[in-house]
Amino acid sequence: MQILLIDPPFKRFTGFIHRYYPLELAYIAATLKLHGFSEVAIFDADVINRGDDIDFSDEYQRLSMYMSGLNDKNHPAWGEMKAVLDKYKPAVACISASVTRFGSVMKTAELIKEYYPDCVVVVEGQYPTLRPDDPFKDKNIDMVIRGQSETTFLRLVCSLRDRLELSDIPRLSYRQNGEIIHNPDTATPEDINVLPAREALINIDSYTGEDMGMMVTSRGCPFRCAFCALVWNGRLSNQSIVQHRNIDSVIEEIRFVRDKFNTTQFIFYDNSFGVSKERTVELCERIIKEGLNINWSCATRVNLIDEKALKLMKLAGCNLIKIGIESGSERVLGIIQKGISIDLIQRAANKLNKSGIFWGAYFMMGLPIETEEDMKATYTLMKRINPPHAGIFLYTPYPSTRLFEMGVEAGVYCENIEINQFLTRHPRDYFLVDPHRRTNNIEPERFQQISHELLSKFYWHNVRFGSIVRQFLSRRRMYLRNGKMLWSDIAKGIRWITKRV
Structure with missing residues (x-):
């Protein structure tokens, strides 16, 4: 089962500097690898041709450029995304979603479903945790993880692989018979002693x-x-x-x-x-x-x-x-x-x-x-x-x-x-x-x-x-x-x- 973890494009549309790798996705990848899932890759869409501008005093004005890049099908970021999808052909894709980046999440999910309609699209992170119902307004999003994601996503891919029910997976939200189901939360913390799987990064040589x-x-x-x-x-x-x-x-x-x-x-x-x-x-x-x-x-x-x-x-x-x-x-x-x-x-x-x-x-x-x-x-x-x-x-x-x-x-x-x-x-x-x-x-x-x-x-x-x-x-x-x-x-x-x- 090929699993693709995606940090969607945002800063590269503005020219602002992009630093560091997507830590939360690296923790998810590490958890999957520890449990036998070897076909896991992380795509950080901001790291290719990243900007280096460190002056954020005109951030509001520069973010207008984000809207232009977001809705431009010919922007290189979307061509790169398509190339990654074609290379890995994911069965499951997990997209990291903050409030300000949710437009990028929607465009990424749309691209996935256009070319790989059977791929299960999952979103995790800040916005789906705050508003777990909202992502389901987008037809291209199949499931939502609320809160910390490692164990929930592991159990989800195991259930998809083994064709098991989803109802006992804590912090998972999904569609079922036209309704949105929110499984209960859990008090069980994640194991944060696991080392993040930096080696799963697709463009690892692009990082300092x-x-x-x-x-x-x-x-x-x-x-x-x-x-x-x-x-x-x-x-x-x-x-x-x-x-x-x-x-x-x-x-x-x-x-x-x-x-x-x-x-x-x-x-x-x-x-x-x-x-x-x-x-x-x-x-x-x-x-x-x-x-x-x-x-x-x-x-x-x-x-x-x-x-x-x-x-x-x-x-x-x-x-x-x-x-x-x-x-x-x-x-x-x-x-x-x-x-x-x-x-x-x-x-x-x-x-x-x-x-x-x-x-x-x-x-x-x-x-x-x-x-x-x-x-x-x-x-x-x-x-x-x-x-x-x-x-x-x-x-x-x-x-x-x-x-x-x-x-x-x-x-x-x-x-x-x-x-x-x-x-x-x-x-x-x-x-x-x-x-x-x-x-x-x-x-x-x-x-x-x-x-x-x-x-x-x-x-x-x-x-x-x-x-x-x-x-x-x-x-x-x-x-x-x-x-x-x-x-x-x-x-x-x-x-x-x-x-x-």
């Missing part, structure tokens, strides 16, 4: 060593942010339960990837790294003891920043910490249930600035409850805490989250949209009643003006000479081992700066 360094040391998040798709739907899929990997398994994967792909820069892609201080200390001590000689990055929260842990993290090779702050408004932080305060943010920033580790602070704008004063407060806080790098992004509404419900109550978001709007609307505008209005508290023209000002101010904050030098120095270990990455980063940096000057 750094791309292959994405891995997790834990899964899940115990916090309750009102905007987060993972946590709020976690009440259905157990993704709010934190699973820690066995540290021996983490060390084994680091060593394997370092030696096989010449990787010196890793990213620990945990939902909230450092939930357990004791475990963070233990992991860092093992990395030091084993003499792995790597660098790594992680994402965490200000309330998890600890001075002792920071010192060990730096010694263990941590050279980048990403912090989700979201807003500089105490009022907004309370409404979105972030669980932090401005005072806590400032204290954590002081520790980070003192640590010597390069770090970035990340914010959102365009929340349905946001005011002009809130947006201004975000910039004020960013300048006060003075991170080496700062990012601000347009908020994307995620259905089934509490913040989405607030937007519906305010009349800013639609509870539902027609399925064809995923093919005709800008991906940041899904579920908006009026694509030009993101909050009732700011007129669209004024919001556009403020958002452009913020993007410009954040950009100029990031191109300060000291910040650029610190960022390059933080990656020097990788550059010493792989000179190509140095010249690649220099080229990207020059393009980023000259584009705006």
